[in-house]
Amino acid sequence: MANGKVPEDRWYTAEHEWIASDGTVGITDHAQDALGDVVFLDLPEVGRHVERGTVFGVAESVKSVSDLFCPVTGTVAAVNDQVKERPELVNQDPYGEGWLVRLDTVDPIQSGPVLLDAAGYRALPD
Amino acid sequence: MAVGTDGQQADRTPLIYDRSHPGRRGVRLPAPDVPALDEAALLGPALARTTPLGLPEVAENDVVRHYTALSQMNYGVDTGFYPLGSCTMKYNPKVNEWVAALPGFQRIHPLQPESTVPGLLELLASMESILGEISGMDAVTLQPAAGAQGEFTGVLLMRALIRARGEERHTLIIPDSAHGTNPATAAMAGYGVAVVPSNVRGGVDLAALRGLVNGDTAGLMLTNPNTLGLFEDEILEIADVVHSAGGLLYYDGANANAILGEVRPGDMGFDVVHLNLHKTFSTPHGGGGPGSGPVGVKAVLEPFLPGPRLQRAPSGALSWDDNRPQSIGKVRSYYGNVGIVLRALAYILSHGPDGLREVAHTAVLNANYLRARLADRYPTRYDRSVMHEFVLTLASQKERGASALDVAKRLIDYGVYPPTVYFPLVVKEALMVEPTETESKETLDRFADALAAIDQEIDASPEALKTAPHHTPVGRLDEAEAARHPNIRWSAGGGPPESTGP
Numbered sequence: 001m002a003n004g005k006v007p008e009d010r011w012y013t014a015e016h017e018w019i020a021s022d023g024t025v026g027i028t029d030h031a032q033d034a035l036g037d038v039v040f041l042d043l044p045e046v047g048r049h050v051e052r053g054t055v056f057g058v059a060e061s062v063k064s065v066s067d068l069f070c071p072v073t074g075t076v077a078a079v080n081d082q083v084k085e086r087p088e089l090v091n092q093d094p095y096g097e098g099w100l101v102r103l104d105t106v107d108p109i110q111s112g113p114v115l116l117d118a119a120g121y122r123a124l125p126d
Numbered sequence: 127m128a129v130g131t132d133g134q135q136a137d138r139t140p141l142i143y144d145r146s147h148p149g150r151r152g153v154r155l156p157a158p159d160v161p162a163l164d165e166a167a168l169l170g171p172a173l174a175r176t177t178p179l180g181l182p183e184v185a186e187n188d189v190v191r192h193y194t195a196l197s198q199m200n201y202g203v204d205t206g207f208y209p210l211g212s213c214t215m216k217y218n219p220k221v222n223e224w225v226a227a228l229p230g231f232q233r234i235h236p237l238q239p240e241s242t243v244p245g246l247l248e249l250l251a252s253m254e255s256i257l258g259e260i261s262g263m264d265a266v267t268l269q270p271a272a273g274a275q276g277e278f279t280g281v282l283l284m285r286a287l288i289r290a291r292g293e294e295r296h297t298l299i300i301p302d303s304a305h306g307t308n309p310a311t312a313a314m315a316g317y318g319v320a321v322v323p324s325n326v327r328g329g330v331d332l333a334a335l336r337g338l339v340n341g342d343t344a345g346l347m348l349t350n351p352n353t354l355g356l357f358e359d360e361i362l363e364i365a366d367v368v369h370s371a372g373g374l375l376y377y378d379g380a381n382a383n384a385i386l387g388e389v390r391p392g393d394m395g396f397d398v399v400h401l402n403l404h405k406t407f408s409t410p411h412g413g414g415g416p417g418s419g420p421v422g423v424k425a426v427l428e429p430f431l432p433g434p435r436l437q438r439a440p441s442g443a444l445s446w447d448d449n450r451p452q453s454i455g456k457v458r459s460y461y462g463n464v465g466i467v468l469r470a471l472a473y474i475l476s477h478g479p480d481g482l483r484e485v486a487h488t489a490v491l492n493a494n495y496l497r498a499r500l501a502d503r504y505p506t507r508y509d510r511s512v513m514h515e516f517v518l519t520l521a522s523q524k525e526r527g528a529s530a531l532d533v534a535k536r537l538i539d540y541g542v543y544p545p546t547v548y549f550p551l552v553v554k555e556a557l558m559v560e561p562t563e564t565e566s567k568e569t570l571d572r573f574a575d576a577l578a579a580i581d582q583e584i585d586a587s588p589e590a591l592k593t594a595p596h597h598t599p600v601g602r603l604d605e606a607e608a609a610r611h612p613n614i615r616w617s618a619g620g621g622p623p624e625s626t627g628p
Binding site: 036037038039040060062063064087088 | 531547548551605606609610
């Protein structure tokens, strides 16, 4: 069971990333709570090709260092420069100002073998 | 007292700079009787400093009082209980210091002719063979200066053997509960890492391991007992699986305190071992002294050990042999931290084989006693007897509003050094406790009572946890702010720090 807020208008991975229909990617409320205060984000450059299920970046918190996994295959269209300067945005607003990257993808952004809807994410085993 | 998040201007202990008074001196030097040098002419304008040095101007007693006051803020095994999981913070007997301070050891130099230090060479040779006997290994190098360097040395030895066999293998297998140094070591040695998950009992998942090993497997790095304090009782099968695939087994000796004299890594199937003298063998830890991470190997790996090696002539005399064509090369100057090796040897010889066995027995007894005393409020994830340490999960405390960090900080108010938190990562809200064998039942009881009291405070006075610690020179630090915007340079006037020049 994933704790915290799980908005209905996006899709989720079992590794606690979310993706919105426009390709915006971030980490979930549950993930930011488990990580604790995020202090550093290593995010890819715009234009980089990323593969679904592979590591696209790293989130470092006061507790640990965690890989960030791509929900879809595509190209990095935008990076949230503000969150790189102020990683606390990930903790304060994980579904809004704390977004990480936006991906251009041809993969369908919908429930399936990889992406879960909100109910599916909430039902994940602990 | 609390330090503000800007780290400046807060109600803090004065720095030596704060004690500075223009013109005050501890020692007054006579005027030079040789011509002064013009450093700008000698060094050129690019290198000669043009701004004041800004050194503190203080009297001798200012300096002595300042640093004595700082030393009194220290907390260590000489002042109190230090149950820092995975670190084996045992008391360091003072006889070790006496031995290392003997003039015959202190007043010698590594480049002295061997014939002038036969006694020391004998002791080093005897330490090699003692550590070989304890670990079940055929040859030992005392050169690595720390546990992580021992790991690096050990993995380079494995790589050298694999290459000498004409093979290229690219992956090391590491459990998900491992110390972070293990994957770091693998990466340093050019290996990729495959993570083997823990099974429901907290040990290596054998089936998953079988699925991971193949012709690309260089080996497995394992701590036994593991970081959960659990003994890998399937170790012989684990070793078989790895060896059958042509891989080697690396033993991370971080937790060797639990098995001293009872079971040897060499008998469990390991090919390489490092031992942390500063954990298991009571030499000073952290800032208290350099580390030492001797590495033991099975005979097949001996040709690759770092040089120089001690060799014994037919006459019985020991000398250094650096003619070792297959060696991975030196990993540290001379022969490691010899003063630390001497302290550890003093510890081993003053205990003897039965004493060392008793060390392990008492360390395991203390850990299990504490675990049982804490169990009603602080469960462990795996309901098994442990070895020398255990990992509590504070998931229920977290639900009631206090994180493992809050509980750890509150323990400081009770006069205890906080245990390791948030490691290993496989346990939620982890609090990792290693009492060691050197603590009395009374100390263990005080610790258990403190944790029980803190658990009650979570409901009765939650603020006491959130704002802890309260009696230390600095209070709760804003770790996130410190990591995000580190401000680590003092500057006159308390303004923003000078930029770091090239």
